[in-house]
Amino acid sequence: MTWSIIDTWIIIIGALCAAGCAIPGTILVLRRMSLMGDAISHTVLPGIAIAFLITGNRDPMAMLIGAVVVGLLTAFLVQTIQSLGNVEAGASMGIVFTVLFAFGLVLMRQAVDHVDIDPDCVLYGSIELAWFDQDPDGWGIPRGAIVNGVMLLANLFVMLLFYKELKITSFDPALAKSQGIQPAFMHYLLMTMTAATAVAAFETVGSILVVAMFIVPPATAYLLTNRYGMMFALAIGISIASAVLGHISAITVPTWFGFSGTSTAGAMAVATGVLFFVAWVASPSQGIVAKQWHRISVRLLVLREDILGILWRLEERGESTVLPEQLSEAIGSPRLLIRFALIGLQKKNAVTKINLHWSLTTSGRDSATKLVRAHRLWEVYLDAHYPQDSNQLHQTAERLEHVTTPEMQSMLGDAKEDPHGSRVPDDT
């Protein structure tokens, strides 16, 4: 891999563009409007085509105005068709953006003599060549970096200026209205931001990366935090990381298989996906691993308490030891889990093992007594207040015993015998 100034600038431009997209993207994802970002980045095309046809050149201001106008038109049409035409939001979006995009493609084909732009470039952009597009007096800074940098600053400015307004209209539009903030104004402000960002970014990185940067880093951030400000920060950080990771893998990964390299914009989009996947699996609060871990630890906790309860009831009947196989059969859990639970109990010094046979220790007996007492008091309580089948009674008590706090237990009464005729053990 040979690194050059061109690669540095590709990463800088990609990062600026990605960070700029992450700001409106975060609000879009929070408002469950991510696909407006998709729709608007498609309809940038007719906006640009119209601007070309009117001005006859690639004047950036005209392009920006054209794209923003068509972007707002998209938002307006989606809203109108949805509310006036009784069409579901997704379908309304699908109709508007495909028709406008098709219109843009036709315009572009018709105007092919006048302008040098082709639809493929709209998709891929030309970030690989961005470094060569410099103004003569631009101190060696490529135009793409300037455009995307300015856009990033503008988005940051708008985001900080309307920080709480955007927050409140996103989470509670009715409250916002009662406080004198216009949700409709904020909606169209967001749409303007989205369209402007899309047009600024599309020329360098192409519309597909714009869509990825709008949606994927904020969605990743959403899996990592519950706080509004933090989500912006994380989304921006993740989008920059994707840009760096994307370009590096675009020029390295294919070489492992004997190819020269691949599309940087595409690789950056894939990199956002990879980071999303990591968060999906490994997020400390929302990840699949964390959720499964939590589920298993709760299951083991319940299992340990169930084992204590069984041992206590066996002692009540005069038996004092049990084999893991018997436990597995009685509880209906796999033997492996039973083993884990027994080892856990052993560590807490609640059970001991003598020749494969397990029995309660004194401290284990104390905890077991508490559990059985809670169980039987629940049965008494349930029988008194919600008369039901006695088998059902046991099932409900079996679940409640694991979550009974001392305060709850003190309210369950002080009965001596449960509805099945068993003794309620005294609190030790």
Add this chain to the structure above:
Amino acid sequence: MALPSFEQIVRVLSLEDYNTRVVVLGVMALGTASGLIGTFLLLRKRALTADALSHATLPGIAVAFMVMVAMGSDGKSLGGLLLGAFVFGCIGVLGIVGIRKTTRLKDDAAIGIVLSVLFGLGLCLLRIATELPSGSAAGLSGFIFGKASSMVASDALIMAGVALGIAISTIALRKEWTLLCFDEEFAAVQGWPTLLLDVILMAMVAVVTVIALQSVGLVLAVAMLIIPAACARYWTTKITTMLMASALIGCLSGWLGAVVSALVPRMPTGPIIVLICGFWFVVSFILGPNNGLLIRQLTRRRLNRRISMQHILRAMWEVRESEHTSNFSTEDVLPLRSWNKRTVEQLLRRCSKLHFATREPNASWRLTEKGSAEASRIVRNHRLWEVYLITYADIAPSHVDRDADMIEHVLGKSLVAQLEKLLDATGLPDIPDSPHALGGST
């Protein structure tokens, strides 16, 4: 833009050229198939899932190409490419379901993630595919925006075959899919395998998307699925009619699109078909008899006219009743409701046109026989309802006017008969006295 000559038009319309024939037949078959399956897609609110599906096919095309080249062919086999596209389309849908089920992200974000990441992956793989020593990947990017001109007879035959298959399965599963769209829980309770039905539906969508790739392209494939169905929704409320209308609109748009692009230079087929679909949508949105813009405005206006006519008639009756004079002026009616003088004058003019009232000398008005009859009916409905509210709903006499004011316009004959029975109408005068003072605020 040069206009096509008459001979050209005849040539295209009579399908004389081989190329035109293939394209026209292919896209007509595609339009029919997508119109049919799109109806259920739209009713199931999955429009944008199909968009993600079509974007997700791109890496599938690239992977299939690479596998075929690795196996020694030139990678040109359309069947192989479409198989790859189908597999990745399904992976995309599974990805959406997975994200939605296991995270707190909603549908929109799940769709956006799958769509953009898989499309990005597709672009990367396409770029790599162009470097393969054997085989030519140049044609592959044609799937992005569609390249109808590259179609050959066998492609059109595949499309026709798929269209036939879709039509048969739609007929076979019409009842089941309809139930799935409108009441999934009920379908499940009735013992239908809802998950399997859903999977079959999405697989059909994937098939249609895949055959749309060549002619319309993957960016616009979703338009072929949802726009004809969305149009049909404005013309009917019956599912069978909607299916037929949607298939017809899809087929017609395909035909028109292919013809226009054959006649006019530099008109890409796919986008033109989508634009024509869009045109039908605008027409249906405005003119459609079911929930169309125009029809809704008309019904609303008609209702408003009828209501205000009934208001003025009741006002005239009440003035006549409380003033004990058959002649009254605009000023007498004015305080009865919150309306302005111009409205009242307009309404009175309309009354005289309908022979409900006549204009007397010195700017006064009088109810005619006909007007009197109609007014008495409305006043009677109004007061029956008031008496009913006072007797049965314990509402104070001073508060019943507003409720009765709203309901008097829609009281049907059977309801009036029921009211009479409830209130034992024999004891009431033909037109009951008003339970509250008449004359608005005065």
